[in-house]
Amino acid sequence: MIGKMIDQLEIGDSAEFGKTISESDVYLYAGITGDMNPVHINESYAKTTFVKTRICHGMLSAGLFSTILGNSLPGPGTIYLRQEVDFVAPVRIGDTLTANVEVIEKDTVKNRVRLKTTCRNQDGVLVMDGIAVVSPPKDSKKKE
Numbered sequence: 172m173i174g175k176m177i178d179q180l181e182i183g184d185s186a187e188f189g190k191t192i193s194e195s196d197v198y199l200y201a202g203i204t205g206d207m208n209p210v211h212i213n214e215s216y217a218k219t220t221f222v223k224t225r226i227c228h229g230m231l232s233a234g235l236f237s238t239i240l241g242n243s244l245p246g247p248g249t250i251y252l253r254q255e256v257d258f259v260a261p262v263r264i265g266d267t268l269t270a271n272v273e274v275i276e277k278d279t280v281k282n283r284v285r286l287k288t289t290c291r292n293q294d295g296v297l298v299m300d301g302i303a304v305v306s307p308p309k310d311s312k313k314k315e
Contacts (some may be wrong), residue, residue, distance in 0.1 A: 174246020175310045179309065185273040186244035188235055192227045194264050200231040227262035234297060235270035236288045242304055244272055245284065248308025256288065256301035267293040272287050272303065282306050 175184075201207055207226055209216035217225040233256050240249050262268065268290050276285035284307055290299040 172246075175244065175307060176310055177245075177277055177282055177307050179285060182277065185271060186187060186239050187269055187271040188239045188243070189267060189268040189269040190235060192262060192264055193233065196231065197225070197227055197241045197264055198310060204228070204230075213223060213283060222261045222263075225264055227264065227266070229256075229258045229262075229299075232268060232290065233301075234260045235276050235290060236272060236301075236303060239270060239313055240286070240303065241262050244253060244274070244286075245307035247303065250306040251303065252283070252306055253304040254288070254301060255303075256299050258298070259300055260292070260296050260298045261291065262298050266298075268298065270299075275302075278315045282309060 197211055201212055210220055211225055211228055214225055215219060220278045233254065235252060236254065240251055241247065270288070270290040272286045272288050274284055275287050284305050285307045286305065287301050288299070292298050
């Protein structure tokens, strides 16, 4: 299975993915990455912060963009080259996130696509905003 090639993508094409962030997700991410910041894993400490509770690792929630880019739009075979992201609001354990990507620019010569990346929680609050750059899959039968 291969994703959409650049000539199959149109400005305005979009896709989304939703996930509820569980306590297990946060602990697994902490274990995988080694990011044991107490704001993520220690409720007593987190209560002393301005958020007043544990929050999800920013890059865990930003990883939802990778899910879309690698599985849906453009899809399998896509190479993720760059991500700019602003973490606009905290993501709490138990939040349901909906990440969205939208094609905003194509460079057919370089085989690059820029996508607007946004993510909202279950209340519609914007939690992440940014831009991704990817190289969509190429037709392996075409000569370059």
